[in-house]
Amino acid sequence: MAVGEEYKTAFQTHSGHYEFCVMPFGLFGAPGTFQGTMNHILGPFLRRFVLVFMDGILVYSKTLEDHVQHLQQLLSLLQQHQLQVKLSKCSFAQRKLAYLGHVISSEGVATDVEKIKAIQGWTTPANVKELRGFLGLAGYYRKFVKHFGIISKPLTELLCKNTLYVWTSEKEASFQALKKALVEAPVLTLLDFQKPFTIETDACDYGIGSMLLQDGHPLAYLSEALGPRNCALSTYEKECLAILMAVEQWRPYLQQSRFTIKIDQRNLSHLDDQRLTTPWQ
Template sequence: EQDISKTAFRTRYGHYEFLVVPFGLTNAPTVFMDLMNQIFHEFLDKFVIVFIDDILVFSKSKKEHEDHLLTVLETLRQEKLYAKFSKCEFWLSSVAFLDHIVSAEGIMMDPAKVEAITKWPRPTSVTEVRSFLGLAGYYRRFVEGFS
Protein backbone atom coordinates (compact mmCIF):
# COMPACT_ATOMS: atom_id res chain seq x y z
CA GLU A 1 0.00 0.00 0.00
CA GLN A 2 2.61 2.56 1.04
CA ASP A 3 4.72 1.91 -2.08
CA ILE A 4 2.00 2.41 -4.69
CA SER A 5 3.05 6.02 -5.22
CA LYS A 6 6.61 4.93 -6.11
CA THR A 7 5.50 3.57 -9.48
CA ALA A 8 2.87 6.22 -10.17
CA PHE A 9 3.10 8.21 -13.37
CA ARG A 10 1.22 11.04 -15.01
CA THR A 11 0.34 11.55 -18.64
CA ARG A 12 -1.78 14.21 -20.27
CA TYR A 13 -4.67 11.76 -19.84
CA GLY A 14 -4.38 11.48 -16.09
CA HIS A 15 -2.54 10.11 -13.07
CA TYR A 16 -1.99 6.33 -12.90
CA GLU A 17 -0.85 4.02 -10.12
CA PHE A 18 0.03 0.33 -10.31
CA LEU A 19 -1.88 -1.76 -7.79
CA VAL A 20 0.33 -4.79 -8.47
CA VAL A 21 4.01 -5.07 -9.35
CA PRO A 22 4.36 -4.15 -13.03
CA PHE A 23 6.50 -6.13 -15.45
CA GLY A 24 9.90 -4.68 -16.19
CA LEU A 25 10.92 -3.22 -12.84
CA THR A 26 14.58 -4.12 -12.40
CA ASN A 27 14.38 -5.33 -8.81
CA ALA A 28 10.83 -6.74 -8.89
CA PRO A 29 11.85 -10.44 -8.91
CA THR A 30 14.35 -9.91 -6.08
CA VAL A 31 11.91 -7.94 -3.96
CA PHE A 32 9.13 -10.47 -4.55
CA MET A 33 11.42 -13.40 -3.74
CA ASP A 34 12.40 -11.65 -0.51
CA LEU A 35 8.72 -11.15 0.34
CA MET A 36 7.95 -14.82 -0.30
CA ASN A 37 10.89 -15.90 1.88
CA GLN A 38 9.67 -13.62 4.68
CA ILE A 39 6.05 -14.74 4.69
CA PHE A 40 6.88 -18.46 4.40
CA HIS A 41 9.99 -18.32 6.62
CA GLU A 42 8.67 -20.66 9.32
CA PHE A 43 7.60 -23.26 6.72
CA LEU A 44 10.59 -23.17 4.35
CA ASP A 45 12.27 -26.55 3.91
CA LYS A 46 9.76 -28.09 6.34
CA PHE A 47 7.00 -28.40 3.76
CA VAL A 48 7.42 -25.40 1.45
CA ILE A 49 9.95 -24.39 -1.18
CA VAL A 50 9.50 -21.10 -3.01
CA PHE A 51 11.17 -19.70 -6.09
CA ILE A 52 9.79 -16.28 -6.99
CA ASP A 53 6.11 -17.08 -7.60
CA ASP A 54 6.40 -20.88 -7.69
CA ILE A 55 5.38 -22.51 -4.41
CA LEU A 56 6.14 -26.19 -3.95
CA VAL A 57 4.32 -27.89 -1.06
CA PHE A 58 5.50 -31.36 -0.05
CA SER A 59 4.24 -33.79 2.57
CA LYS A 60 4.58 -37.36 3.80
CA SER A 61 0.87 -38.20 3.85
CA LYS A 62 -2.37 -37.03 2.26
CA LYS A 63 -3.69 -35.72 5.58
CA GLU A 64 -0.47 -33.83 6.23
CA HIS A 65 -0.58 -32.46 2.68
CA GLU A 66 -4.13 -31.22 3.19
CA ASP A 67 -2.98 -29.37 6.32
CA HIS A 68 0.07 -27.96 4.54
CA LEU A 69 -1.98 -26.72 1.58
CA LEU A 70 -4.44 -25.06 3.92
CA THR A 71 -1.58 -23.35 5.77
CA VAL A 72 -0.04 -22.07 2.52
CA LEU A 73 -3.34 -20.81 1.12
CA GLU A 74 -4.25 -19.12 4.41
CA THR A 75 -0.82 -17.48 4.56
CA LEU A 76 -1.25 -16.13 1.03
CA ARG A 77 -4.69 -14.79 1.90
CA GLN A 78 -3.46 -13.13 5.11
CA GLU A 79 -0.72 -11.40 3.13
CA LYS A 80 -3.20 -10.36 0.41
CA LEU A 81 -1.39 -12.42 -2.21
CA TYR A 82 -3.69 -14.24 -4.57
CA ALA A 83 -2.97 -17.41 -6.51
CA LYS A 84 -4.43 -17.76 -9.97
CA PHE A 85 -6.06 -21.16 -9.57
CA SER A 86 -5.99 -21.86 -13.31
CA LYS A 87 -2.18 -21.92 -12.98
CA CYS A 88 -2.15 -24.05 -9.82
CA GLU A 89 -1.75 -27.82 -9.68
CA PHE A 90 -2.70 -29.79 -6.59
CA TRP A 91 -2.18 -33.35 -5.34
CA LEU A 92 0.57 -34.26 -7.81
CA SER A 93 2.69 -37.35 -7.23
CA SER A 94 5.52 -35.76 -9.22
CA VAL A 95 6.17 -32.21 -10.34
CA ALA A 96 8.51 -30.38 -12.70
CA PHE A 97 10.32 -27.75 -10.61
CA LEU A 98 13.34 -25.70 -11.71
CA ASP A 99 14.09 -28.10 -14.58
CA HIS A 100 13.98 -31.18 -12.34
CA ILE A 101 11.33 -33.81 -11.71
CA VAL A 102 10.57 -34.10 -7.99
CA SER A 103 8.66 -37.07 -6.55
CA ALA A 104 8.61 -39.40 -3.55
CA GLU A 105 11.33 -41.41 -5.30
CA GLY A 106 13.67 -38.40 -5.32
CA ILE A 107 14.91 -35.74 -7.71
CA MET A 108 15.86 -36.48 -11.30
CA MET A 109 16.66 -34.60 -14.46
CA ASP A 110 13.78 -33.51 -16.63
CA PRO A 111 13.78 -35.92 -19.62
CA ALA A 112 13.32 -32.96 -21.98
CA LYS A 113 16.59 -31.48 -20.68
CA VAL A 114 18.38 -34.81 -21.09
CA GLU A 115 17.25 -34.86 -24.71
CA ALA A 116 18.36 -31.25 -25.23
CA ILE A 117 21.83 -32.05 -23.86
CA THR A 118 22.24 -35.23 -25.93
CA LYS A 119 21.17 -33.40 -29.10
CA TRP A 120 23.29 -30.31 -28.41
CA PRO A 121 25.45 -29.56 -31.46
CA ARG A 122 29.20 -29.88 -31.06
CA PRO A 123 30.61 -26.54 -29.87
CA THR A 124 32.86 -24.77 -32.36
CA SER A 125 33.95 -21.76 -30.30
CA VAL A 126 34.98 -20.94 -26.76
CA THR A 127 31.67 -19.14 -26.22
CA GLU A 128 29.71 -22.22 -27.34
CA VAL A 129 31.79 -24.47 -25.04
CA ARG A 130 31.07 -22.16 -22.10
CA SER A 131 27.37 -22.18 -22.95
CA PHE A 132 27.26 -25.97 -23.05
CA LEU A 133 29.26 -26.32 -19.82
CA GLY A 134 26.85 -23.93 -18.12
CA LEU A 135 23.89 -26.09 -19.11
CA ALA A 136 25.61 -29.40 -18.36
CA GLY A 137 27.09 -28.11 -15.09
CA TYR A 138 23.62 -27.38 -13.76
CA TYR A 139 23.04 -31.16 -13.76
CA ARG A 140 26.48 -32.24 -12.48
CA ARG A 141 24.98 -34.03 -9.47
CA PHE A 142 23.38 -36.52 -11.86
CA VAL A 143 26.53 -37.24 -13.89
CA GLU A 144 29.08 -39.53 -12.28
CA GLY A 145 32.62 -38.21 -12.74
CA PHE A 146 31.51 -34.75 -13.86
CA SER A 147 34.06 -32.16 -12.77
Protein backbone atom coordinates in the same frame (compact mmCIF):
# COMPACT_ATOMS: atom_id res chain seq x y z
CA MET B 1 4.80 -0.67 -5.08
CA ALA B 2 5.68 1.01 -1.79
CA VAL B 3 3.64 4.15 -1.18
CA GLY B 4 5.57 7.14 -2.50
CA GLU B 5 7.81 5.06 -4.78
CA GLU B 6 5.41 4.76 -7.72
CA TYR B 7 7.05 7.68 -9.54
CA LYS B 8 10.16 5.55 -10.12
CA THR B 9 8.19 3.43 -12.60
CA ALA B 10 6.81 6.41 -14.55
CA PHE B 11 6.66 6.28 -18.33
CA GLN B 12 5.11 8.39 -21.07
CA THR B 13 2.85 7.26 -23.90
CA HIS B 14 0.86 9.11 -26.55
CA SER B 15 -2.12 9.00 -24.19
CA GLY B 16 -0.42 10.41 -21.12
CA HIS B 17 1.80 9.86 -18.08
CA TYR B 18 1.53 6.56 -16.17
CA GLU B 19 2.97 5.04 -13.01
CA PHE B 20 2.69 1.45 -11.79
CA CYS B 21 0.77 0.88 -8.57
CA VAL B 22 1.99 -2.73 -8.34
CA MET B 23 5.41 -4.13 -9.18
CA PRO B 24 5.67 -4.92 -12.92
CA PHE B 25 7.94 -7.31 -14.77
CA GLY B 26 11.26 -5.92 -15.98
CA LEU B 27 12.37 -3.73 -13.10
CA PHE B 28 16.02 -4.26 -12.16
CA GLY B 29 15.33 -5.05 -8.51
CA ALA B 30 11.99 -6.78 -9.03
CA PRO B 31 13.16 -10.44 -8.86
CA GLY B 32 15.11 -9.96 -5.64
CA THR B 33 12.34 -7.91 -4.06
CA PHE B 34 9.68 -10.44 -4.99
CA GLN B 35 11.74 -13.41 -3.76
CA GLY B 36 12.44 -11.60 -0.50
CA THR B 37 8.75 -10.89 -0.07
CA MET B 38 7.81 -14.53 -0.65
CA ASN B 39 10.48 -15.71 1.78
CA HIS B 40 9.17 -13.30 4.41
CA ILE B 41 5.52 -14.26 3.97
CA LEU B 42 6.15 -18.01 3.82
CA GLY B 43 8.90 -17.91 6.44
CA PRO B 44 6.95 -19.90 9.09
CA PHE B 45 6.56 -22.81 6.64
CA LEU B 46 9.85 -22.71 4.71
CA ARG B 47 11.86 -25.95 4.91
CA ARG B 48 9.12 -27.43 7.11
CA PHE B 49 6.78 -28.32 4.26
CA VAL B 50 7.20 -25.50 1.75
CA LEU B 51 9.83 -24.50 -0.81
CA VAL B 52 9.48 -21.35 -2.90
CA PHE B 53 11.32 -19.85 -5.85
CA MET B 54 9.72 -16.67 -7.16
CA ASP B 55 6.08 -17.59 -7.83
CA GLY B 56 6.70 -21.35 -7.78
CA ILE B 57 5.54 -22.78 -4.45
CA LEU B 58 6.14 -26.45 -3.66
CA VAL B 59 4.32 -28.15 -0.77
CA TYR B 60 5.65 -31.55 0.31
CA SER B 61 4.14 -33.95 2.86
CA LYS B 62 4.60 -37.51 4.09
CA THR B 63 0.91 -38.44 3.97
CA LEU B 64 -2.21 -37.26 2.14
CA GLU B 65 -3.75 -36.14 5.44
CA ASP B 66 -0.68 -34.02 6.19
CA HIS B 67 -0.76 -32.66 2.65
CA VAL B 68 -4.35 -31.44 2.99
CA GLN B 69 -3.50 -29.75 6.28
CA HIS B 70 -0.37 -28.15 4.81
CA LEU B 71 -2.33 -26.83 1.83
CA GLN B 72 -4.96 -25.34 4.10
CA GLN B 73 -2.28 -23.56 6.12
CA LEU B 74 -0.56 -22.27 2.99
CA LEU B 75 -3.70 -21.04 1.24
CA SER B 76 -4.91 -19.36 4.42
CA LEU B 77 -1.59 -17.54 4.74
CA LEU B 78 -1.66 -16.42 1.10
CA GLN B 79 -5.21 -15.16 1.59
CA GLN B 80 -4.16 -13.15 4.65
CA HIS B 81 -1.54 -11.39 2.52
CA GLN B 82 -3.93 -10.89 -0.42
CA LEU B 83 -1.90 -13.13 -2.72
CA GLN B 84 -3.88 -14.98 -5.36
CA VAL B 85 -3.16 -18.30 -7.07
CA LYS B 86 -4.39 -19.40 -10.48
CA LEU B 87 -6.19 -22.73 -10.21
CA SER B 88 -5.26 -23.81 -13.75
CA LYS B 89 -1.57 -23.57 -12.81
CA CYS B 90 -1.92 -25.59 -9.61
CA SER B 91 -1.41 -29.33 -9.14
CA PHE B 92 -2.49 -31.01 -5.93
CA ALA B 93 -1.58 -34.33 -4.28
CA GLN B 94 0.97 -35.32 -6.94
CA ARG B 95 3.26 -38.33 -6.47
CA LYS B 96 5.66 -36.98 -9.08
CA LEU B 97 6.18 -33.47 -10.38
CA ALA B 98 8.63 -31.26 -12.24
CA TYR B 99 10.08 -28.36 -10.27
CA LEU B 100 12.93 -26.05 -11.26
CA GLY B 101 14.29 -28.45 -13.87
CA HIS B 102 14.05 -31.52 -11.65
CA VAL B 103 11.54 -34.34 -11.34
CA ILE B 104 10.76 -35.08 -7.70
CA SER B 105 9.07 -38.26 -6.50
CA SER B 106 9.14 -40.71 -3.61
CA GLU B 107 12.00 -42.46 -5.42
CA GLY B 108 14.21 -39.39 -5.32
CA VAL B 109 15.25 -36.48 -7.52
CA ALA B 110 15.87 -36.92 -11.25
CA THR B 111 16.77 -34.63 -14.13
CA ASP B 112 13.95 -33.13 -16.20
CA VAL B 113 13.58 -35.16 -19.40
CA GLU B 114 12.80 -32.08 -21.49
CA LYS B 115 15.95 -30.29 -20.32
CA ILE B 116 18.06 -33.36 -21.02
CA LYS B 117 16.56 -33.62 -24.52
CA ALA B 118 17.76 -30.08 -25.14
CA ILE B 119 21.26 -31.06 -24.02
CA GLN B 120 21.19 -34.27 -26.06
CA GLY B 121 20.25 -32.38 -29.21
CA TRP B 122 22.83 -29.62 -28.71
CA THR B 123 25.01 -29.20 -31.78
CA THR B 124 28.77 -28.72 -31.56
CA PRO B 125 29.44 -25.23 -30.14
CA ALA B 126 30.91 -22.98 -32.82
CA ASN B 127 32.30 -20.37 -30.45
CA VAL B 128 32.88 -19.53 -26.79
CA LYS B 129 29.41 -18.02 -26.38
CA GLU B 130 27.70 -21.22 -27.53
CA LEU B 131 30.02 -23.32 -25.36
CA ARG B 132 29.19 -21.21 -22.31
CA GLY B 133 25.51 -21.78 -23.01
CA PHE B 134 25.99 -25.54 -23.16
CA LEU B 135 28.15 -25.73 -20.05
CA GLY B 136 25.74 -23.45 -18.19
CA LEU B 137 22.80 -25.79 -18.83
CA ALA B 138 24.85 -28.95 -18.28
CA GLY B 139 26.42 -27.53 -15.13
CA TYR B 140 22.99 -27.08 -13.57
CA TYR B 141 22.89 -30.89 -13.33
CA ARG B 142 26.51 -31.48 -12.34
CA LYS B 143 25.54 -33.05 -9.00
CA PHE B 144 23.95 -35.90 -11.01
CA VAL B 145 27.14 -36.73 -12.91
CA LYS B 146 30.07 -38.57 -11.43
CA HIS B 147 33.31 -36.81 -12.40
CA PHE B 148 31.51 -33.94 -14.16
CA GLY B 149 34.44 -31.59 -13.57
CA ILE B 150 36.92 -34.11 -14.95
CA ILE B 151 34.84 -35.00 -18.02
CA SER B 152 34.26 -31.34 -18.88
CA LYS B 153 37.86 -30.20 -18.34
CA PRO B 154 38.80 -30.12 -22.06
CA LEU B 155 35.77 -27.89 -22.66
CA THR B 156 36.31 -25.52 -19.75
CA GLU B 157 39.90 -25.00 -20.91
CA LEU B 158 38.47 -23.22 -23.97
CA LEU B 159 36.87 -20.62 -21.69
CA CYS B 160 40.21 -19.45 -20.31
CA LYS B 161 41.27 -15.93 -21.17
CA ASN B 162 43.56 -15.55 -24.22
CA THR B 163 42.85 -19.14 -25.32
CA LEU B 164 42.34 -19.76 -29.04
CA TYR B 165 39.03 -21.50 -29.72
CA VAL B 166 40.02 -24.66 -31.59
CA TRP B 167 37.62 -27.62 -31.55
CA THR B 168 39.75 -30.77 -31.52
CA SER B 169 38.86 -34.45 -31.33
CA GLU B 170 39.56 -34.27 -27.58
CA LYS B 171 36.99 -31.48 -27.19
CA GLU B 172 34.43 -33.42 -29.23
CA ALA B 173 34.99 -36.56 -27.15
CA SER B 174 34.48 -34.54 -23.95
CA PHE B 175 31.35 -32.91 -25.41
CA GLN B 176 29.79 -36.25 -26.34
CA ALA B 177 30.84 -37.93 -23.08
CA LEU B 178 29.21 -35.16 -21.07
CA LYS B 179 25.95 -35.43 -23.01
CA LYS B 180 25.96 -39.20 -22.57
CA ALA B 181 26.59 -38.90 -18.83
CA LEU B 182 23.67 -36.50 -18.45
CA VAL B 183 21.32 -38.74 -20.41
CA GLU B 184 22.29 -41.66 -18.17
CA ALA B 185 22.22 -39.62 -14.94
CA PRO B 186 20.90 -41.63 -11.98
CA VAL B 187 18.01 -40.77 -9.69
CA LEU B 188 19.44 -39.22 -6.53
CA THR B 189 17.91 -40.45 -3.30
CA LEU B 190 16.16 -38.03 -0.95
CA LEU B 191 18.15 -36.87 2.05
CA ASP B 192 17.19 -38.29 5.45
CA PHE B 193 18.83 -36.75 8.52
CA GLN B 194 17.88 -39.80 10.57
CA LYS B 195 20.35 -41.92 8.58
CA PRO B 196 24.16 -41.75 8.66
CA PHE B 197 26.11 -40.19 5.79
CA THR B 198 28.98 -41.75 3.86
CA ILE B 199 31.49 -39.98 1.64
CA GLU B 200 33.43 -41.84 -1.04
CA THR B 201 36.38 -40.09 -2.69
CA ASP B 202 38.79 -40.83 -5.49
CA ALA B 203 41.50 -39.05 -7.44
CA CYS B 204 43.18 -39.38 -10.82
CA ASP B 205 46.08 -37.62 -12.53
CA TYR B 206 44.12 -34.47 -13.37
CA GLY B 207 41.05 -34.43 -11.13
CA ILE B 208 39.35 -35.36 -7.87
CA GLY B 209 35.85 -36.58 -7.12
CA SER B 210 33.56 -37.51 -4.27
CA MET B 211 30.10 -38.88 -3.66
CA LEU B 212 27.66 -38.38 -0.78
CA LEU B 213 25.59 -41.47 0.06
CA GLN B 214 23.02 -42.89 2.46
CA ASP B 215 22.40 -46.64 2.61
CA GLY B 216 24.62 -47.02 -0.45
CA HIS B 217 22.45 -44.70 -2.58
CA PRO B 218 23.92 -41.47 -4.00
CA LEU B 219 22.64 -38.11 -2.77
CA ALA B 220 25.02 -36.02 -4.86
CA TYR B 221 28.25 -36.11 -6.83
CA LEU B 222 31.07 -33.58 -6.63
CA SER B 223 34.19 -33.29 -8.77
CA GLU B 224 36.82 -30.83 -9.83
CA ALA B 225 39.53 -30.74 -12.47
CA LEU B 226 42.96 -29.87 -11.09
CA GLY B 227 45.25 -27.13 -12.32
CA PRO B 228 48.93 -27.72 -13.19
CA ARG B 229 50.10 -27.06 -9.62
CA ASN B 230 47.72 -29.53 -8.00
CA CYS B 231 48.22 -32.10 -10.76
CA ALA B 232 51.81 -32.39 -9.52
CA LEU B 233 50.64 -33.54 -6.08
CA SER B 234 50.96 -37.17 -5.03
CA THR B 235 47.91 -39.43 -5.10
CA TYR B 236 47.92 -39.31 -1.30
CA GLU B 237 47.68 -35.52 -1.33
CA LYS B 238 45.01 -35.53 -4.05
CA GLU B 239 42.88 -37.86 -1.93
CA CYS B 240 43.32 -35.45 0.98
CA LEU B 241 42.20 -32.64 -1.29
CA ALA B 242 39.12 -34.64 -2.35
CA ILE B 243 38.15 -35.19 1.30
CA LEU B 244 38.58 -31.50 2.12
CA MET B 245 36.48 -30.52 -0.90
CA ALA B 246 33.69 -32.93 0.03
CA VAL B 247 33.54 -32.00 3.71
CA GLU B 248 33.52 -28.29 2.90
CA GLN B 249 30.79 -28.67 0.26
CA TRP B 250 28.51 -30.88 2.35
CA ARG B 251 29.34 -29.44 5.79
CA PRO B 252 25.69 -28.45 6.54
CA TYR B 253 24.68 -32.11 6.25
CA LEU B 254 27.71 -33.62 7.98
CA GLN B 255 28.28 -31.41 11.00
CA GLN B 256 25.29 -32.67 12.98
CA SER B 257 26.63 -36.21 13.53
CA ARG B 258 29.41 -38.69 12.81
CA PHE B 259 29.92 -39.78 9.20
CA THR B 260 32.06 -42.30 7.33
CA ILE B 261 34.69 -41.60 4.67
CA LYS B 262 35.64 -44.38 2.26
CA ILE B 263 38.93 -43.90 0.42
CA ASP B 264 41.24 -45.74 -1.97
CA GLN B 265 44.41 -44.69 -0.16
CA ARG B 266 44.93 -46.95 2.87
CA ASN B 267 47.65 -44.60 4.14
CA LEU B 268 45.05 -41.93 4.84
CA SER B 269 43.36 -44.14 7.41
CA HIS B 270 46.41 -43.60 9.64
CA LEU B 271 46.37 -39.81 9.31
CA ASP B 272 45.46 -39.32 12.98
CA ASP B 273 48.56 -41.26 14.03
CA GLN B 274 50.98 -39.40 11.76
CA ARG B 275 53.11 -36.41 12.56
CA LEU B 276 51.76 -33.48 10.56
CA THR B 277 54.61 -32.30 8.35
CA THR B 278 52.97 -30.92 5.18
CA PRO B 279 50.42 -28.15 4.55
CA TRP B 280 47.99 -30.72 3.11
CA GLN B 281 48.07 -32.79 6.28
